[in-house]
Amino acid sequence: xxxxxxxxxxxxxxxxxxxxxxxxxxxxxxxxxxxxxxxxxxxxxxxxxxxxxxxxxxxxxxxxxxxxxxxxxxxxxxxxxxxxxxxxxxxxxxxxxxxxxxxxxxxxxxxxxxxxxxxxxxxxxxxxxxxxxxxxxxxxxxxxxxxxxxxxxxxxxxxxxxxxxxxx
Numbered sequence: 167x168x169x170x171x172x173x174x175x176x177x178x179x180x181x182x183x184x185x186x187x188x189x190x191x192x193x194x195x196x197x198x199x200x201x202x203x204x205x206x207x208x209x210x211x212x213x214x215x216x217x218x219x220x221x222x223x224x225x226x227x228x229x230x231x232x233x234x235x236x237x238x239x240x241x242x243x244x245x246x247x248x249x250x251x252x253x254x255x256x257x258x259x260x261x262x263x264x265x266x267x268x269x270x271x272x273x274x275x276x277x278x279x280x281x282x283x284x285x286x287x288x289x290x291x292x293x294x295x296x297x298x299x300x301x302x303x304x305x306x307x308x309x310x311x312x313x314x315x316x317x318x319x320x321x322x323x324x325x326x327x328x329x330x331x332x333x334x
Contacts, residue, residue, distance in 0.1 A: 237277055237317070241296035241308065248273050256304070265310040274315035289318025296322070 169177075240247040246254045253273045278290055292312055296305065312320055 236291040236293050236321070237274075238323075239292055239294050239308065239312070241294065241300060241304070243297075246270060246308070248277060259307060260301075260304055262307060265307055266314050267307060267311050270308070270311045271315045274312060274317060278316055285316050286319075289313070290316050291319040291321065292317040293321045293323050 238249055240250075241256065244256055245252045246256060246259060248270075251273075254267060254269045259267055259270070274292075278285065281290075294305075294308065294312075296308075309320055312318075
């Protein structure tokens with residue numbers, strides 16, 4: 167019995183398509199390899215990057231302990247910011263007679279309430295990013311306000327100085 171042309175065409179089509187059901191995994195393996203290297207490089211980083219303005223020149227230090235992920239208070243030439251939000255003008259804080267600035271304290275209290283966690287016994291942690299030329303009386307007012315708001319664990323952001331003996 168002779169097969170029709172349509173039957174031969176269908177048989178030929180089925181023979182051709184049987185071999186193409188395999189998946190090409192080469193490109194998929196390349197993607198996974200790149201992903202693994204990316205994750206290895208980015209997760210092994212021990213450096214914490216604090217968002218700082220280019221106008222702020224942090225002091226150098228030989229500190230070896232990295233800072234934690236805490237609330238950041240930034241002092242620029244014109245403003246005082248808490249987590250990037252302007253709270254008070256620097257001139258207004260310098261003109262303040264007392265040691266506690268009410269607007270800054272209110273913002274710090276708000277940030278403490280936002281965290282939803284009770285304050286640790288040693289006080290909440292905060293990092294102050296300020297220029298190395300910041301006057302001491304202004305820094306004292308900022309630190310006094312922080313302590314009054316319950317942020318007693320105060321860290322000052324610095325650039326880590328490279329040790330002379332390290333490196334080749």
